[in-house]
Amino acid sequence: xxxxAKVDASSARQEPRPESRPDSPPLTQRQEAxxxxxxHASAQLASRGGFDAVQMREVAESSQxxxxxxxxxxxxxxxxxxxxxxxxxxxxxxxxxxxxxxxETAAERVAExxxxxxxxxxxxxxxxxAMVRALxxxxxxxxxxxxxxxHQTTAIILDAMxxxxxxxxxLSAVRxxxxxxxxxxxxxxxxxxxxxxxxxxxxxxxxxxxxxxxGDARDAT
Amino acid sequence: xxxxAKVDASSARQEPRPESRPDSPPLTQRQEAxxxxxxHASAQLASRGGFDAVQMREVAESSQxxxxxxxxxxxxxxxxxxxxxxxxxxxxxxxxxxxxxxxETAAERVAExxxxxxxxxxxxxxxxxAMVRALxxxxxxxxxxxxxxxHQTTAIILDAMxxxxxxxxxLSAVRxxxxxxxxxxxxxxxxxxxxxxxxxxxxxxxxxxxxxxxGDARDAT
DNA sequence: ATCAAGTCTGTAACTTGTTCTAGATTACCG
DNA sequence: CGGTAATCTAGAACAAGTTACAGACTTGAT
Numbered sequence: 001x002x003x004x005a006k007v008d009a010s011s012a013r014q015e016p017r018p019e020s021r022p023d024s025p026p027l028t029q030r031q032e033a034x035x036x037x038x039x040h041a042s043a044q045l046a047s048r049g050g051f052d053a054v055q056m057r058e059v060a061e062s063s064q065x066x067x068x069x070x071x072x073x074x075x076x077x078x079x080x081x082x083x084x085x086x087x088x089x090x091x092x093x094x095x096x097x098x099x100x101x102x103x104e105t106a107a108e109r110v111a112e113x114x115x116x117x118x119x120x121x122x123x124x125x126x127x128x129x130a131m132v133r134a135l136x137x138x139x140x141x142x143x144x145x146x147x148x149x150x151h152q153t154t155a156i157i158l159d160a161m162x163x164x165x166x167x168x169x170x171l172s173a174v175r176x177x178x179x180x181x182x183x184x185x186x187x188x189x190x191x192x193x194x195x196x197x198x199x200x201x202x203x204x205x206x207x208x209x210x211x212x213x214x215g216d217a218r219d220a221t
Numbered sequence: 222x223x224x225x226a227k228v229d230a231s232s233a234r235q236e237p238r239p240e241s242r243p244d245s246p247p248l249t250q251r252q253e254a255x256x257x258x259x260x261h262a263s264a265q266l267a268s269r270g271g272f273d274a275v276q277m278r279e280v281a282e283s284s285q286x287x288x289x290x291x292x293x294x295x296x297x298x299x300x301x302x303x304x305x306x307x308x309x310x311x312x313x314x315x316x317x318x319x320x321x322x323x324x325e326t327a328a329e330r331v332a333e334x335x336x337x338x339x340x341x342x343x344x345x346x347x348x349x350x351a352m353v354r355a356l357x358x359x360x361x362x363x364x365x366x367x368x369x370x371x372h373q374t375t376a377i378i379l380d381a382m383x384x385x386x387x388x389x390x391x392l393s394a395v396r397x398x399x400x401x402x403x404x405x406x407x408x409x410x411x412x413x414x415x416x417x418x419x420x421x422x423x424x425x426x427x428x429x430x431x432x433x434x435x436g437d438a439r440d441a442t
Numbered sequence: 443a444t445c446a447a448g449t450c451t452g453t454a455a456c457t458t459g460t461t462c463t464a465g466a467t468t469a470c471c472g
Numbered sequence: 473c474g475g476t477a478a479t480c481t482a483g484a485a486c487a488a489g490t491t492a493c494a495g496a497c498t499t500g501a502t
Contacts, residue, residue, distance in 0.1 A: 056488075057488075066450060066451040067451090071489095071491080072449080179405055179426075183357075183401070183403050184400055186357055190364055192371070204394060207429065208426070249468090278459090297460080445500105448498080449499085455492075456489105464482095465481085465482095466480080467479080
């Protein structure tokens with residue numbers, strides 16, 4: 001059995017994900033595989049049962065890893081679920097990129113994109129529950145990871161807007177859209193708002209985009 | 222020692238709070254006092270230490286109540302903290318009512334009011350942490366209570382707008398403002414956004430109000 | 443091939459939210 | 473008053489997140 005070499009720049013990287021996680025120590029293949037098994041188990045358990053069903057002992061068992069190891073990879077349940085969200089978001093961004101939104105205005109395109117994402121979440125409401133609850137419950141110790149999720153979300157929205165160099169005002173609008181997106185998801189997940197309400201809220205907040213760039217929003221795609 | 226009579230309509234109610242909690246079984250004076258002690262202890266513990274510092278055993282001890290009794294009054298830590306928030310919100314609404322906002326437009330008045338509330342929260346950031354985290358983490362079993370908080374918040378915002386009969390569009394805008402408010406608080410509490418950022422986000426989202434009623438927003442106070 | 447350092451495993455212990463129980467106390471009714 | 477149902481108390485017990493640790497396995501370098 002040959003020793004597991006670190007995966008460095010000289011070896012062919014099979015996973016098309018050069019960005020996003022500049023891990024301080026590069027992982028061996030087995031470690032990368034463990035990480036992957038853990039995230040998979042996490043998503044699977046979350047898909048049934050939501051937040052509560054993701055139990056650290058079960059994740060460890062499902063991914064065939066000792067509990068201590070699980071905690072070495074993800075220092076808390078919240079870290080694990082936020083990482084799971086990062087993972088899912090990458091998928092999502094890829095999927096969304098394939099079919100760019102068709103709306104005329106930037107506001108329409110953003111709303112369209114978010115509604116598409118929303119429909120995807122509706123297919124796995126328990127998973128959405130686990131991820132979003134973790135995200136909003138995260139305390140300061142998870143800030144870097146939550147920030148990354150936020151940046152990824154921002155990237156998705158800016159993509160939909162078709163902007164290279166957003167103005168500060170536009171960035172403010174995007175931040176507000178993200179606030180609304182997260183909070184609206186929460187109200188939907190906890191049964192306090194209908195799908196239709198979420199749609200309305202998204203469309204309402206997206207109007208802010210037109211407000212920030214009244215005349216020059218149409219140069220995209 | 223005379224038996225504690227239920228506080229019913231025939232006895233003078235000393236607390237100026239006839240609305241807000243139509244408790245199915247009316248409470249005796251001692252029960253009302255217990256409830257108050259519990260909420261007080263909860264707020265006190267939250268004020269240092271935040272969410273994690275509110276430990277059910279400590280709340281029980283601080284309020285001189287058995288653990289089982291605490292759970293009879295508030296069926297979970299989340300219920301307790303959401304109730305604490307309701308309590309604080311009532312205070313806040315009263316305080317805010319005394320000095321109505323002075324802005325020209327409805328958007329300005331709402332932003333002014335929210336910033337005033339924000340400054341109040343800044344004085345007790347740990348308490349804010351406990352309440353807001355509980356609010357967004359609450360699951361379906363707490364929906365009625367969370368809804369009440371939401372309604373109270375809506376009332377505050379509509380107050381600031383100076384509206385009696387808001388249009389559906391305006392209500393949508395208010396919902397989006399609340400979303401932004403909660404989510405912006407979270408990002409601030411977890412150290413991912415500065416106070417200045419929160420201010421900008423609030424002002425940004427408040428622009429939606431002008432958007433929903435371009436011509437007739439000025440008839441208040 | 444072999445050694446030192448780092449990693450993984452299995453397991454027990456600890457913490458805090460939550461539930462349960464038996465026995466006192468209190469509230470309400472006749 | 474006296475009885476009964478509801479409530480309260482103290483404390484044990486349970487559940488799931490988290491930590492600790494001893495021993496086995498990997499890794500990287502010689």
